[in-house]
Amino acid sequence: MNKTKLTKQEKRWILYDVGNSAFTMLVATILPIYFNGIAGAAGLSEVEYLAYWGYAASIATLIVVLIGPILGTLADTRNFKKPIFLTSIAIGIAGLIALSMPKHWLIFLAVFVVAKVGYNCSLIFYDSMLVDVTTTDRMDIVSSNGYAWGYIGSCVPFIASLVVVLMYESFGITMSTAMTIAFCLNGAWWLLCSLPLLKHYEQVHYADIPEHHPVKSSFSRLFTTLADVKKDKNIFFFLLAFFFFIDGVYTIIEMATAYGSSLGLDSTGLLLALLLTQVIAFPCALIFSRLSYIYKTEKLLKVCIIAYTFIGMYAVQLDKQIEFWALAVMVGIFQGAVQALSRSYFTKIIPAEKSGEFFGIYDICGK
Numbered sequence: 001m002n003k004t005k006l007t008k009q010e011k012r013w014i015l016y017d018v019g020n021s022a023f024t025m026l027v028a029t030i031l032p033i034y035f036n037g038i039a040g041a042a043g044l045s046e047v048e049y050l051a052y053w054g055y056a057a058s059i060a061t062l063i064v065v066l067i068g069p070i071l072g073t074l075a076d077t078r079n080f081k082k083p084i085f086l087t088s089i090a091i092g093i094a095g096l097i098a099l100s101m102p103k104h105w106l107i108f109l110a111v112f113v114v115a116k117v118g119y120n121c122s123l124i125f126y127d128s129m130l131v132d133v134t135t136t137d138r139m140d141i142v143s144s145n146g147y148a149w150g151y152i153g154s155c156v157p158f159i160a161s162l163v164v165v166l167m168y169e170s171f172g173i174t175m176s177t178a179m180t181i182a183f184c185l186n187g188a189w190w191l192l193c194s195l196p197l198l199k200h201y202e203q204v205h206y207a208d209i210p211e212h213h214p215v216k217s218s219f220s221r222l223f224t225t226l227a228d229v230k231k232d233k234n235i236f237f238f239l240l241a242f243f244f245f246i247d248g249v250y251t252i253i254e255m256a257t258a259y260g261s262s263l264g265l266d267s268t269g270l271l272l273a274l275l276l277t278q279v280i281a282f283p284c285a286l287i288f289s290r291l292s293y294i295y296k297t298e299k300l301l302k303v304c305i306i307a308y309t310f311i312g313m314y315a316v317q318l319d320k321q322i323e324f325w326a327l328a329v330m331v332g333i334f335q336g337a338v339q340a341l342s343r344s345y346f347t348k349i350i351p352a353e354k355s356g357e358f359f360g361i362y363d364i365c366g367k
Helices: 008-028 030-041 046-075 081-098 105-128 136-153 155-166 175-200 214-229 233-262 267-291 297-316 321-349 352-365
Strands: none
Touching: 008 030, 008 081, 008 105, 008 136, 008 155, 008 175, 008 267, 030 046, 030 105, 030 155, 030 175, 030 267, 046 081, 046 105, 046 352, 081 105, 081 175, 105 352, 136 155, 136 267, 136 321, 155 175, 155 267, 214 233, 214 352, 233 297, 233 321, 233 352, 267 297, 267 321, 297 321, 321 352
């Protein structure tokens, strides 16, 4: 079999990355700018706007940290993963579309938290499905294709949303209506890209759990696994390292637009720069996946981490539009690679029948 040729099931799994990435792109670009407008109209300062936006993201993270491992463990029960995955997608998409309704900044943030919790929970189950859709030797390339096509695919609803939002007056509609269209468009994209995986996914690996007590059993199994993780040095030290380096990656992804906006940089320029990041990330993620056949995944991850260290140092002094564009290019080169290779490497070293459980823990370390 051609190593780079994808199977139908691998393509269906990758397609979900294309769908959920629309939400990621929206949260990193248009959403913070829109919230800035709502917050500004309510009299909040730029400092307060940025702080409250960060608080909302933190609250969503805390909720997922608390429920993610339990739900991940529960999903390892035979035939449980798909229904739980579907529920999290439904919550995420419903929350995304509902963002068009609130006019008060606090209610808007509350709805955003709901949408983000649904989105983040779906990723726990989605990532854990990698063991069921491909083989160990193909995990790097399949995971990388997921992020690569996710980056380029998310540009489709993003560009459409951008046109509507930036040219709303030309269409004879209000900004509020334009944002409603954008939220609905991205929700529809997320849903449509989820359907093939939801229809054809089969849970191949699962834990041997008494079906009459799956919830109770999930708690006991999780505590056992947490104790066992310390004994497995490979998993323990990876999770410890992942806890530190991925936090920097996600902080740059989620706060870049909000940070640039708070500095007074041009909103249109910020959005276009982040669009450039997506375009650059597409080929770079695929290049790193090819390199994984030549170099060990661990070595490639080290290269990405070192690069991100310098990117973070560069971002500290950022105060000009051109510097933000340079940041966008640098992030695009390594962003997809560090995320994709982390996911595939972790999938290789964990027990396949406990993938949901371990990705619930992985998700905690990624917050």
